[in-house]
Amino acid sequence: MSHLDPDTIALIALGESALPEDIEHVRGCLPCQGELDELTAVADSARAISSQDRPVAAPAQVWDRIESELATESRTIPAPVTPQVHRKSRAMFALAASVGILIGGLGTYAVVASDSADKTSTLVAQATLEPLRDVTEPAAASVQQIDGREVLYVQASGLPATDGFYEVWLLAPDSSNMISVGMLDASEGGKFPLPAGIDLATFPIVDISLEQFDGDVTHSADSILRGTLAV
Numbered sequence: 414m415s416h417l418d419p420d421t422i423a424l425i426a427l428g429e430s431a432l433p434e435d436i437e438h439v440r441g442c443l444p445c446q447g448e449l450d451e452l453t454a455v456a457d458s459a460r461a462i463s464s465q466d467r468p469v470a471a472p473a474q475v476w477d478r479i480e481s482e483l484a485t486e487s488r489t490i491p492a493p494v495t496p497q498v499h500r501k502s503r504a505m506f507a508l509a510a511s512v513g514i515l516i517g518g519l520g521t522y523a524v525v526a527s528d529s530a531d532k533t534s535t536l537v538a539q540a541t542l543e544p545l546r547d548v549t550e551p552a553a554a555s556v557q558q559i560d561g562r563e564v565l566y567v568q569a570s571g572l573p574a575t576d577g578f579y580e581v582w583l584l585a586p587d588s589s590n591m592i593s594v595g596m597l598d599a600s601e602g603g604k605f606p607l608p609a610g611i612d613l614a615t616f617p618i619v620d621i622s623l624e625q626f627d628g629d630v631t632h633s634a635d636s637i638l639r640g641t642l643a644v
């Protein structure tokens with residue numbers, strides 16, 4: 414005699430209709446009866462789950478408490494004063510312009526701003542990099558001497574997205590000689606420490622090329638921007 418399959422026992426446990434011979438089998442079969450008892454217990458406890466056992470929204474007083482705490486916190490944040498400040502600064506601007514102290518103020522600002530920058534940084538040379546193709550905006554390059562070391566800064570925006578990458582080069586005037594100074598992240602610009610002892614008179618041209626991931630480390634001859642450093 415074969416036992417009932419588990420599905421049939423489960424249906425009986427759930428009170429579903431069952432064949433009379435299956436009911437009879439269960440009554441006379443200890444293993445199947447044991448299994449049915451187990452499943453019936455599970456079914457009963459599942460039915461016993463009431464709405465109180467389900468997750469419910471927090472009671473109203475909990476929300477009240479949360480709201481009052483948030484209200485207390487927001488009271489510690491000062492009320493917006495932007496409109497007043499804005500009006501005041503515009504009034505100050507008008508006043509300053511009318512009595513001619515604005516220029517002096519800006520001069521002070523410039524001194525403070527440059528003073529807060531790296532004190533040992535000296536501008537050595539700079540260049541405007543003119544678009545050769547694909548780009549409309551010129552880029553800027555400068556060489557700063559920082560703690561005795563020359564660093565090339567490149568600021569380029571509006572470079573088109575590419576499957577390859579942009580590389581920064583220093584070229585001899587006739588392009589017969591060149592050195593790669595690094596890859597350029599067009600969105601952030603670049604800072605490239607130059608090799609010690611490099612002679613910018615020998616490599617005065619800053620060139621940004623579009624390179625492909627082709628394993629070829631030489632210049633692609635696909636220049637996007639180029640300019641000559643003015644010392």
Ligand SMILES: [Zn+2]
Nearest residue numbers: 416417442445
């Ligand atoms: Zn059985």
